[in-house]
Amino acid sequence: MIEQNENTQFELTDELVALVEQLIASQSDTELHTLLNEFHHADIAEILDEVGLEDATYVIKLLDSETTSEILMELNEDNREKILKTLSAKEIAEEVEELDTDDAADIISELPESRQLEVISNIENAAHKAEIKELLAYDQDTAGGLMGKELVKVYENWTVAGCLRRIRGQAKDVKRVHSIYVVDRQNKLIGRLSLKDLIVAKSDQKIADIYIKSVDYVNVEEGAEEVAKIMQKYDLEAIPVVNDNQTLLGRITIDDIVDVIREEADRDYQMAAGISQGVEADDSIWKLTKARLPWLLIGVFGGLGAASIIEYFNEAMGSFIVLLSFVPLIQATAGNVGVQSSAIVVQGLANDSVDSNIVKRLLKEFFLAIVNGFAIATVALFITHFVFGTPYIVSITIGIALISVIIMAALIGTFIPFFLDKRGIDPAVATGPFITTSNDVFGILTYFLIAKLILGF
Amino acid sequence: MIEQNENTQFELTDELVALVEQLIASQSDTELHTLLNEFHHADIAEILDEVGLEDATYVIKLLDSETTSEILMELNEDNREKILKTLSAKEIAEEVEELDTDDAADIISELPESRQLEVISNIENAAHKAEIKELLAYDQDTAGGLMGKELVKVYENWTVAGCLRRIRGQAKDVKRVHSIYVVDRQNKLIGRLSLKDLIVAKSDQKIADIYIKSVDYVNVEEGAEEVAKIMQKYDLEAIPVVNDNQTLLGRITIDDIVDVIREEADRDYQMAAGISQGVEADDSIWKLTKARLPWLLIGVFGGLGAASIIEYFNEAMGSFIVLLSFVPLIQATAGNVGVQSSAIVVQGLANDSVDSNIVKRLLKEFFLAIVNGFAIATVALFITHFVFGTPYIVSITIGIALISVIIMAALIGTFIPFFLDKRGIDPAVATGPFITTSNDVFGILTYFLIAKLILGF
Structure with a gap:
């Protein structure tokens, strides 16, 4: 902000948070007003995310609803929920009154159902109320919800x-x-016009003569991720939304799509890391445990499965007990290859850059696995034999097992996300501990089966 | 597009690609024109990404440069590079002439240096040429480059x-x-105005009386990811760029920022999966190998490190050889916990949602690890003892080892990304095989040390 400071961006410092807390404690309302008025509502939200719930609520009740409604939108979701709990239905309705219809509907949809009705009935502007009610009827993950x-x-x-x-x-x-959207008498979308076109045009021209007939649009029931893809592909900053009759219902702006893209990327990243439910670093230990423990347990059961495989072969192995030392090598390689292969497919499916032909993709991964497999097997063979002094036949066994395990892990890693995608399940789930665990178990099994075959125990 | 079809989005079908290929083969230029004119340039780029290089070049030379310049921007980077190689410097200059300065500079910067000068000297519009030259001087990953x-x-x-x-x-x-950016006589940015404000204002008002003094802006040397954060935070669709003297130099639009966000997310995701260099599913096997093999080798060396640890303890272990069976369990758990912990920090650092206080974060992960550790240790203790029939003392050893390993993996997983971030290295690199491997090795070492302590071998 130029007014505030000639050359620096807003920075959330401990001193600033302490100052705000102190002003709240001393109820210095005028100073608070003066201080916070300098900041953008997104900056105030950052400050309020740091102070306690009571302090944040104090500020929300202090400032006028035009500012606080925007602040509420920018708050961390958990904090917003807590603050909204402390406000009356009438107070929430006042906030909602100031917001654009899409933001208003988002805030209301986060409330418990009984409160939703109460808040809606408190909205004074009838047109605004009707529009919000319309928006609330759409699924959140569709164009209508956005x-x-x-x-x-x-x-x-x-x-x-x-x-x-x-x-x-x-x-x-x-x-x-x-x-500017151009509609016919039935409110059907027939084209668009930019404000610039209008300014450049002569004032007595008819819209019919100057509007652009080619207009991108999405159906109100289109999925949010699909809308994001379309807006990205065509570099759109806003897209009109229509129903099956081509009637113009609303518009989606790019800032909401940026959030969709960000959330989608975060979710995929977290799933790949074995974290569910879109948690954030500052969530409670209980929430973080719920998001993380189930995935760890999958790994535990995989590890126990591997243990029974090892126990099974252990007895017959006799002098080849040295094979057990290389289990971590097999396991790590199988896991890493599986994650790589699945990540490529998951990402390819997400941005449509992967050929939907499974056979072609599997063949490619197969060749890639052979290249990587031979390289890795050679390294392992030399090091185990010459550094560890493992007998030649055992080193060869490890090498062949590595190649087989890499091929297997690559194929499983490729196949599973395709399979999930076809079944309508988010393939990103496949890149996490799920794929690592199954590759661990299959990898160790393959390793011992090949060893048994070659070494004949 | 309404004109093309009442209700469907463009879809890239095999039939469509075959039709285009056939029209090119028979040199049916008029039909090609008629067919392709119906499509958006982003759609034509998708078609050209599917046909061979010669066919794609044929179409590029056939269509007028207003369309083809936009098509070039949307092509897969590898294909664009190949096509540009087949064009003369003059032909490239003609394409560049049609593009916005930022896109023009992007295309030119992808060319080999000697060709860059040749292309620039062929640009006819002197103002356009000077602006492109100015933009080429900025680092690609800064506001100036965007x-x-x-x-x-x-x-x-x-x-x-x-x-x-x-x-x-x-x-x-x-x-x-x-x-609309408002500047003073020295071309210094002093405010902004929307086209809407101008239309709503009375025509004899002065700009000085109606412009908005609070305007967000970025310095020309600001990093691209920082610009993305600012535009996201303040929901901006464009942001002006200034130099240290506040002189207005240019503007960045949200569509370029969407690409920055997407690329950043893709890179982080790939790094977490152990894939470097931003490869795509349809890249060559050689390129994919270069991006994947190094990470696999890290895992291989980790596995070999684990093997020497096991060999070391193996001899002393005697009757406790059963411990070896649970190495995969320890390894999988250590790897999974490490990835979870590091992913949370990496994501938190990326969107500023993590407290930069390392000690606080480590303490939180420590408590989280104790909760998860006890849960997992209990499950493992019961299953190993009652299902596998492992002696009680061994099961307890496994349980204690699991708790220790989980705590250790969580702390390493949290510390490393913080450490890399402080050193100016992208912390995302820490979530991949790097963290899994180090946790594998440390985990197995911890396991055997604890076993030695409890079982006294």
Whole structure:
């Protein structure tokens, strides 16, 4: 902000948080006002995420609802939930009144169902209320759940001058005019126009003569991730949403899509790391345990499965007991290869860059596994034989086992995400401990079976 | 596109690719024109990514440069490089002439250095040429590398009517008017204005009276990821770029930032999976091997390290040889915990949601590890004793070892990304095979040391 400081970005310092806490403690409302008014609402949200619940609620009740409604939107979800609990339905309705319809619907949908109705009935602006109610009916992960009702639309038979006049009216409710949507008399979307086109045009021209007939749009029931893909692919900053009859219902803006992309990436990343439920670093230990323990248990059961395989072969192994020392080598390699192969497929499926032909993909991974397998087997063979002094036949066994295990892990790692995707399950789940564990177990089994075959115990 | 089809999105089918290939083979230029004109340039790029290099080059030479320049931007990077090789410097200059300055600079920067100069010297529009040269001087991963020169700016002493008149001139070169930037006589950024504000204002008002003084901006040397964070946090669709003197140099638009976010997320995901260099599913086996083999070798050396630990304890172990069976259990658990802990920190560092206080974070992971450790140790103790029939003292050893290993893995997993981040290394590298491998080795060592202590072999 230029006004605040010539050259630096907002920075959340311990001193600033302490100052705010102190001003709250001493109820210095005027100073608080003066201090916080300098900051963007997203910055105030960062400060409130750091102070305690009571302090945050104090600030929310202190500032005017135009600012606090935006602050609420930017707060950490857990903190928002706690603060909303301390507000009355009427107070929440006042906040919601200030928000765009999509944000308003998001806030309300986070409330318990009984409170939702109470808050809605307290919204005074009837049009705003009706629009929010409409939005609440859509599934959150669809275009309908993402869209807002704030848009500027014009009829094709209007003139440029008439348009500009009426847009002045509509635009008051719309923070940013992305596109002007052109509709026919039945409110069907037939094209678009930019504000720039309108300014550049002569004032007596008809909209019908200047509007752009080619317009991207999405159906209200389209999935959120699909909408994100379309907006990215076509570099759109806003996209209109229509129903099956092509009736214009709303618009989705890129800032909401950025959130969808970010959340999707975070979720995939966490799943690959064996963490579920989209937790954050500052969540409670209990929430973090719920998100992490189940995945660890999968690994534990895999480890116990591996133990029974080893026990089974152990007795027959006799003098080849040295094979047991290389179990971690086999396990680590199988796990790493499996994760690599599945990550490539998961990412490819997410951005449509992978050929949907499974056979082609499996063949490619097969060749890749042979290349990597021979390289790794050679390294392992030399080191085990010349450094560890393992008998030649055992080193060869380890080498052959490594190649086989790498091929197997690559194929399993490739197949599982495809399989999950076809079944409608998020394939990202496959990259986590799930794939590592199954590859651990199959890898160790393969290792001993090959050893048995070669060494004949 | 409404024109093309009432209700469906573009879909890349094998039939469509075959049809395009056939039209190219028969040199049916008119039909090709008619067919491809229906599609968005991003869709044509998808088709050209599927056909061979010669066919793609044929289409690029066939269509007019206004379309093909946009197609080039959307092509897979490898394919673009190949096609550009087949074009003359003059032909590339013609494509570049059609592009916005930021896209033009991106394309040129991908060329070998000697060709860059040749292409630049072939650009006819002198202003465009100078702007592109300016942009090429900035580091690609900074605000300067992301920004374009296309923007609409007004002086504070202009009137609204004068502004609209001059904007009509400037706006011809600007595809989308995001914001109008207000500058003083020295071209210093002093505020902003939306097109909407201008339309709503009275035509004889002065800009100085209506412009918004609070404007977000970034310094031209700011890092790309930092710019992405700022634009996300403040929900911006464009941000002006200034130098140290506050002089307005250019603007960055959200579509470029969406690409930065996506690439960053992809890179982190791949690193966590042990894949380097940002490969894609359809890259060559050689490129994929280069990206994957080094990480696998880290795992191999870890496995061999584990083997020497096992061999060392093996001889002394005597009747407690059963301990070897549970090495995979220890290894899997250590690896999984380490990845979970590091992923949380890496993600927290990436979106600033993690407290930068290492001690606090380590303490939290420590308590979390104790909770998870006791749960897992209990499960393992019961199953090994009652299902596997392991002697009680061995089961207890395994349980205690698991708790210790989980704590150790959690602390290492938390510490390493913090450490890398402080040293200026991308902490995401820590979540991959790197952390799994070190935890494998330390985990197995801890396991045997604890066993030696309890069982006294």
